[in-house]
Amino acid sequence: MPERRRIVELWRTGVGRVLVTLVRAEGSSYRRPGARLLLGAGGQYAGTISGGCLETEVTRKASWIVRHGAAVERYSTLFDDTAEIPFGLGCGGTVDLLFEPVETAEAEALLVAMEGALAGKEATVKTWLPEGGLGLRRLVVNATGEVLFRSAGISDDEMTGVYEERFGAPQxxxxxxxxxxxxxxxxxxxxxxxxxxxxxxxxxxxxxxxxxxxxxxxxxxxxxxxxxxxxxxxxxxxxxxxxxxxxxxxxxxxxxxxxxxxxxxxxxxxxxxxxxxxxxxxxxxxxxxxxxxxxxxxxxxxxxxxxxxxxxxxxxxxxxxxxxxxxxxxxxxxxxxxxxxxxxxxxxxxxxx
Missing domain, CATH: 3.40.50.720 (NAD(P)-binding Rossmann-like Domain)
Known part of the structure; x- marks a missing residue:
């Protein structure tokens, strides 16, 4: 919850550039899905996605990764590298990270939902990951089921590749x-x-x-x-x-x-x-x-x-x-x-x- 506050605060300053979200983890992982890192101009950042072993690499490549829009990248924290996984860091698992530029409507909808949850307005966010030739799409609904945001092209029965999370109010x-x-x-x-x-x-x-x-x-x-x-x-x-x-x-x-x-x-x-x-x-x-x-x-x-x-x-x-x-x-x-x-x-x- 403190991490969400810091991310929202940095975003509200207007310097945020790339939002990175851990969406899948296999094996040992320091952070669980839902962990986020907001990267800003001039080296500013808020949040974490690992114990510190991925942040440097992610910060270095984030702007390049989102040059054509949102993308999912897989990172290995195993000792042995493979052709499909960028590099090994020796922590014991693999993680999938979603990179998205902050200036998109989908990213703004997510950050607005995070901000609202901090004020007690709970929300559920479904994100269709940019995989299989399709771009990132997002649906945000409040606690009563009212749709707050809906990307174009979402089918009601389409559930493949969906990452879902609930933003609850702070304790x-x-x-x-x-x-x-x-x-x-x-x-x-x-x-x-x-x-x-x-x-x-x-x-x-x-x-x-x-x-x-x-x-x-x-x-x-x-x-x-x-x-x-x-x-x-x-x-x-x-x-x-x-x-x-x-x-x-x-x-x-x-x-x-x-x-x-x-x-x-x-x-x-x-x-x-x-x-x-x-x-x-x-x-x-x-x-x-x-x-x-x-x-x-x-x-x-x-x-x-x-x-x-x-x-x-x-x-x-x-x-x-x-x-x-x-x-x-x-x-x-x-x-x-x-x-x-x-x-x-x-x-x-x-x-x-």
Whole structure:
């Protein structure tokens, strides 16, 4: 996702000349199909298509390859060269790269779709590769099936040589809590290209200058006003027991979320789970099944940055369906922790005078 942002930014400067896309890979390949490299005038570029072994050769020949229009070139990363494959680089596979000049309507349609997806407008792109004597053609449709772009000469039943990809919206990461330990979480999420939103009821902490990588920072008293979506990942980390309890109760009222993590000690979180569940009218078992606590993968280390890495790693793994064995609370854990004492130690003390 960060790569797409950089490609769109370079394209919008007007210096882009050739767009290179990895469309097929056989054997070992550092990048998967969909990886892109935009080459600009004066040696400027954005994106990558390999671990660095192909970029120099591609940059040197790109303008020559597209002199007659879009073309597909095969590159070997095997040790042994062949007549059909340009050269060997010793990485273990072969890749097919699509070269297309940026000034064509098809390339512009693709880049506009990429830009729209970054703003949340998902799209599917089908590209008929320039093979078998036919030129490159492209079809772009939005999430509702509306055709946004269609090259001339596309047959509805023609599927040979089609490369299809979906441009999804960036992952949205919502941090409920704007303390100092939230800052590295926001920074790492932004580095991955996520849309990071920071919410906190404390206006003195919820300031944009404290979270330069976040897409939005707001002081919010009532989370009921926030329109959460099913694909959102949410981390609760205010360090205020009352605020965390209110946040968890609000999140339990949302039908489904991709990820919900609660920062805090196991005993404290168990009490939060019990009380928030009672507030909303759901079972402790249901709540335990919806949250990640203790939060973060067990990576070791100490300090805000190490904790942030563990949190972001767990969010990434969860969103990608790659989450390893979980340390999540169970209803039995909650009951055992409640026996150790109530929540009074976590509540803010107030002077009665």
């Amino acid at each position: 949205r990461l919502v941090l409920i809590g704007a303390g100092d330990d939230a800052r590295p979480v926001a920074a790492m999420g932004a580095l991955l290209g996520w849309n990071v939103e920071v919410l906190d009821g404390r206006a003195q902490l919820a300031r944009a200058e404290r979270f330069p990588g976040a897409s939005r920072v707001r002081a919010v008293e009532d989370l009921a006003s926030i329109p959460f979506e099913e694909r959102d990942a949410v981390v609760v980390m205010t360090h205020s027991y009352e605020q965390d309890r209110a946040a968890l109760a609000a999140l339990l009222r949302v039908p489904r979320l991709r990820y919900v993590g609660i920062l805090g000690a196991r005993h404290r979180t168990a009490l939060l789970v019990a009380e928030a569940s009672a507030m909303v009218g759901v079972t402790v078992e249901e709540t335990c099944g919806r949250i990640h606590a203790p939060i973060g993968l067990d990576l070791g280390g100490d300090g805000p940055e190490a904790i942030a890495l563990a949190i972001v790693a767990e969010v990434q793994a969860s969103c990608q369906g790659k989450l390893p064995a979980s340390r999540r609370l169970t209803p039995g854990d909650v009951a055992a922790q409640i026996e150790l004492g109530g929540a009074s130690r976590y509540l803010s003390s107030q002077c009665a005078v």
